[in-house]
Amino acid sequence: MSTSGEVLLSQYMAQIRHDVDLALAEVATYSEGCPQVLGDAIRHILLAPGKRLRPMLVLMASDACGERSNVTMASACAVEMIHTYSLIHDDLPAMDDDELRRGRPAVHVAYGEANAILAGDALLAQAFEVITRCEAAAELIVRCLQELTAAAGPCQLVGGQVDDLQAENRVGTAEQLQKIHERKTGAMFRVSLRLGAIAANATNEQIARLDTYGKHLGLAFQIVDDLLDEQGDMQQLGKQTGKDTAQGKLTYPALLGIQESQQLAADLIRQACEQLEPFSETAEPLRQLAYFVLQRNN
Amino acid sequence: MSTSGEVLLSQYMAQIRHDVDLALAEVATYSEGCPQVLGDAIRHILLAPGKRLRPMLVLMASDACGERSNVTMASACAVEMIHTYSLIHDDLPAMDDDELRRGRPAVHVAYGEANAILAGDALLAQAFEVITRCEAAAELIVRCLQELTAAAGPCQLVGGQVDDLQAENRVGTAEQLQKIHERKTGAMFRVSLRLGAIAANATNEQIARLDTYGKHLGLAFQIVDDLLDEQGDMQQLGKQTGKDTAQGKLTYPALLGIQESQQLAADLIRQACEQLEPFSETAEPLRQLAYFVLQRNN
Numbered sequence: 071m072s073t074s075g076e077v078l079l080s081q082y083m084a085q086i087r088h089d090v091d092l093a094l095a096e097v098a099t100y101s102e103g104c105p106q107v108l109g110d111a112i113r114h115i116l117l118a119p120g121k122r123l124r125p126m127l128v129l130m131a132s133d134a135c136g137e138r139s140n141v142t143m144a145s146a147c148a149v150e151m152i153h154t155y156s157l158i159h160d161d162l163p164a165m166d167d168d169e170l171r172r173g174r175p176a177v178h179v180a181y182g183e184a185n186a187i188l189a190g191d192a193l194l195a196q197a198f199e200v201i202t203r204c205e206a207a208a209e210l211i212v213r214c215l216q217e218l219t220a221a222a223g224p225c226q227l228v229g230g231q232v233d234d235l236q237a238e239n240r241v242g243t244a245e246q247l248q249k250i251h252e253r254k255t256g257a258m259f260r261v262s263l264r265l266g267a268i269a270a271n272a273t274n275e276q277i278a279r280l281d282t283y284g285k286h287l288g289l290a291f292q293i294v295d296d297l298l299d300e301q302g303d304m305q306q307l308g309k310q311t312g313k314d315t316a317q318g319k320l321t322y323p324a325l326l327g328i329q330e331s332q333q334l335a336a337d338l339i340r341q342a343c344e345q346l347e348p349f350s351e352t353a354e355p356l357r358q359l360a361y362f363v364l365q366r367n368n
Numbered sequence: 369m370s371t372s373g374e375v376l377l378s379q380y381m382a383q384i385r386h387d388v389d390l391a392l393a394e395v396a397t398y399s400e401g402c403p404q405v406l407g408d409a410i411r412h413i414l415l416a417p418g419k420r421l422r423p424m425l426v427l428m429a430s431d432a433c434g435e436r437s438n439v440t441m442a443s444a445c446a447v448e449m450i451h452t453y454s455l456i457h458d459d460l461p462a463m464d465d466d467e468l469r470r471g472r473p474a475v476h477v478a479y480g481e482a483n484a485i486l487a488g489d490a491l492l493a494q495a496f497e498v499i500t501r502c503e504a505a506a507e508l509i510v511r512c513l514q515e516l517t518a519a520a521g522p523c524q525l526v527g528g529q530v531d532d533l534q535a536e537n538r539v540g541t542a543e544q545l546q547k548i549h550e551r552k553t554g555a556m557f558r559v560s561l562r563l564g565a566i567a568a569n570a571t572n573e574q575i576a577r578l579d580t581y582g583k584h585l586g587l588a589f590q591i592v593d594d595l596l597d598e599q600g601d602m603q604q605l606g607k608q609t610g611k612d613t614a615q616g617k618l619t620y621p622a623l624l625g626i627q628e629s630q631q632l633a634a635d636l637i638r639q640a641c642e643q644l645e646p647f648s649e650t651a652e653p654l655r656q657l658a659y660f661v662l663q664r665n666n
Contacts, residue, residue, distance in 0.1 A: 103523035103551060105530045112522065159489060164481035183462035187485065188530050191457060192522035194489065198496050199517035208506035215513065219497035224410065224490035225401035232403045235482050253401060 079358040083126060090125045091117070093147050097200055111181040111189040116154050118172035119308075123291075124149040124262045126359065131266025131280050134346075134353040141214060141269035144204035149262045151197035152222050156258075158190040160231065166313070173308035194222070214265050221261035230254030237320040247320055248289065255295075256288035279345045283356065286342035291363050293335040296321040297328065298367070339364045377656040381424060388423040389415070391445050395498055409479040409487040414452050416470035417606075421589075422447040422560040424657065429564025429578050432644075432651040439567035442502035443512060447560045449495035450520050454556075456488040458529065464611070471606035492520070512563050519559035528552025535618040545618055546587065553593075554586035577643040581654065584640035589661050591633040594619040595626065596665070637662045 098116050100109045125146035132142040161168040161176040162183065169179050178186035201214055221227060230253030237250060263280040272280075299314045300323050314321045322331040339360045346353040396414050398407045423444035430440040459466040459474040460481065467477050476484035499512055519525060528551030535548060561578040570578075597612045598621050612619045620629040637658045644651040 101523050103527050105527050105534070107534070108522050108527060108530045155489075159485055162482075162485065164485060184460075184533050185530065187457055187460065187462060188526050190489070191453075191492065192526040194492055195517050195520040195526070196522060198513065199521060202510055202514045202517055208510045212500055212506045212509050215496065216500040219493050219500055222493040223497060224406050224494060225399050228486050228490040228493070229401050229403050229406060232406045232483065232486050236403070236405070 079355060079362065082355055083359075083362075086126050086129050087122045089143070090122050090129075090146055090150065093143050094150060097147055097151070097196065107181060107185055108189060108192060111177050111185050112193060114174065114180055115158060115172065115177050115189070116151065116193065118174050120150070120154075120172055122150060123363075124153050124258055127259060127262035127284065127287075127356075128266040128269070130353075130355045130359065131263045131272075132270040133266075134280070134349050134356055135267050135270035135272040135276055136352065137270050139210075139269045139271075140204045140206045141201070141210055142266060144201050144206075145214060145218075145262075145265035145269055148197040148200050148218060149258060149265065151193045151200070152218070152227070153258060155190040155193035155197070156227060156231070158186050158193070162186060165231075165235065168310055168313070170309050197222075210268070214268060217261050217264055217268070221257045226253045226257035230257065242320045242325075244322075244325055247322065247325060250320075251289055251292040252285065255292045256285055259288035259291070260284035276349075279348065280356075283342045283345040283360075286338040286345075287360055287363060290335040290338040290342065290360075293322045293331050293338070294363065294366060296323055297331055297335075300328070335364055377653060377660065380653055381657075381660075384424050384427050385420045387441070388420050388427075388444055388448065391441050392448060395445055395449070395494065405479060405483055406487060406490060409475050409483050410491060412472065412478055413456060413470065413475050413487070414449065414491065416472050418448070418452075418470055420448060421661075422451050422556055425557060425560035425582065425585075425654075426564040426567070428651075428653045428657065429561045429570075430568040431564075432578065432647050432654055433565050433568035433570035433574055434650065435568050437504065437508075437567045437569075438502045439499070439504045439508055439512060440564060442499050442504075443516075443560075443563035443567055446495040446498050446516060447556060447563065449491045449498070450516070450525070451556060453488040453491035453495070454525060454529070456484050456491070460484060463529075463533065466607060466611070468607050495520075508566070512566060515559050515562055515566070519555045524551045524555035528555065540618045540623075542620075542623055545620065545623060548618075549587055549590040550583065553590045554583055557586035557589070558582035574647075577646065578654075581640045581643040581658075584636040584643075585658055585661060588633045588636040588640065588658075591620045591629050591636070592661060592664060594621055595629055595633075598626070633662055 094116055098113050128146040128149060129138065129142060132138040157171060158177045160166050161171055162178055169176050174180070177189055181189070198215060198219065201211060201218065204211065230250050233250045234254050260281050263284040264277055267277045267280050296314065299311050299321070322334070326334065342360050343357050346357055392414055396411050426444040426447060427436065427440060430436040455469055456475045458464050459469055460476055467474050472478070475487055479487070496513060496517065499509060499516065502509065528548050531548045532552050558579050561582040562575055565575045565578050594612065597609050597619070620632070624632065640658050641655050644655055
């Protein structure tokens with residue numbers, strides 16, 4: 071990636087983050103009937119500085135397919151809300167027991183366990199609500215909700231997390247690990263790209279290509295995540311490091327070694343970008359984002 | 369209620385329970401990607417014998433407005449799934465810490481806390497998915513999902529539970545207690561009736577009347593619930609009793625005394641039934657159900 075490309079991507083990403091943050095702040099305004107502590111708990115984590123990677127994929131997918139629609143930004147908010155709910159629940163003492171998230175105390179640390187469980191529950195319901203409320207053709211809304219509810223359900227996001235928890239203190243194969251992450255991380259990456267494409271009225275071939283791009287990107291992201299947990303800087307990451315090793319978790323570095331894990335991530339990024347070939351320069355941000363994911367340090 | 373009316377209601381209710389149980393069993397079949405333990409945890413509680421009161425309200429509302437549609441049974445399943453997810457999470461040690469539910473060990477007792485949290489999460493996403501997948505006009509599906517996501521969100525179901533937890537060991541007024549239960553119990557009662565009516569293509573006046581019926585019925589149900597917690601039989605209820613008093617919870621009997629609570633519940637049931645006057649005999653089951661709620665012992 072050229073230096074000017076890097077600058078352009080960072081501007082484009084900053085703009086998207088800004089737009090998404092504004093939209094999320096609007097979703098998370100206090101409404102009648104919402105208890106103060108619940109609203110506070112939701113805002114504490116939802117509006118904390120995040121990478122906004124999944125909403126970015128939604129917007130970039132719409133851009134790659136030619137246009138953003140009302141459904142684009144609603145979907146971007148929804149995928150970030152679902153990601154955030156999953157972080158809140160994953161951090162709970164009964165799950166990964168993490169105390170630091172997005173550079174802030176985890177929700178259960180700041181607001182107690184009950185409020186953390188309920189804040190996650192509320193965000194999940196609200197994520198779907200945001201899409202039901204957007205001004206668009208009902209057929210389009212239903213199609214997006216079919217995709218998103220399935221991705222967040224027992225066979226995808228939640229199923230992956232269940233298997234991930236069971237994989238603690240266990241040996242396993244690279245195949246099993248891939249199956250976990252295809253659901254735990256991959257499902258939300260893929261659905262983000264699919265929603266962005268569907269919102270832009272993309273062809274089935276475009277949707278399929280972006281889906282495959284998302285599948286490879288998601289797995290590469292998870293490998294880099296494992297590497298950062300082993301080698302990364304806690305300050306920069308805004309969350310605890312070294313936990314996977316301490317918990318004897320099944321990870322890519324533990325399974326393949328550091329060098330081979332790095333090589334696998336690089337291969338996946340290359341395969342992801344191959345899927346973008348038939349797209350014009352409108353897919354350039356997705357290309358650059360893939361290399362950003364490979365090189366990220368937070 | 370006459371004896372023949374009682375027999376008819378009990379047959380009608382048994383039929384609805386049977387139909388709903390069949391539909392729920394189909395929703396909860398194991399699918400690819402869903403880990404065995406997650407599917408087991410979901411089935412453990414979702415398919416346990418329950419009153420199925422909320423799905424019953426959906427079906428009875430459709431019947432009262434003249435016809436059931438594809439959306440009727442999908443909505444009936446969805447409201448029961450959301451109710452069940454809320455039971456799983458409410459029973460957690462960090463919340464009400466209940467060990468018995470529907471006559472079985474609570475999900476976290478049988479499958480561990482992490483799996484209980486995740487089973488609840490999965491059921492919530494799946495509840496909405498069931499509606500997105502039903503064969504009906506997209507406009508109708510979107511309208512139902514707008515109603516249901518709002519009822520399950522931070523301003524209704526979840527907000528009520530947050531306030532209910534905060535009301536432990538606290539004094540409060542009957543007004544505050546009503547505000548909690550209008551959201552914690554009432555929201556799902558009301559939306560069940562609204563969805564049943566909407567699925568039957570009801571008029572706005574019919575929807576509004578059934579909504580008000582549900583509001584009164586929900587509050588009466590909660591008062592009876594409080595009375596049963598104080599006086600009921602654990603075996604018959606299939607859950608622990610006496611917990612509210614032990615936890616110093618704000619309840620109707622604690623606030624108003626037993627006799628006045630019983631009187632309030634009876635008044636609310638009368639007000640609920642007044643809303644049914646313009647309906648023909650198609651609303652008879654709803655009338656009888658209201659008195660069943662008042663007299664229930666489980």
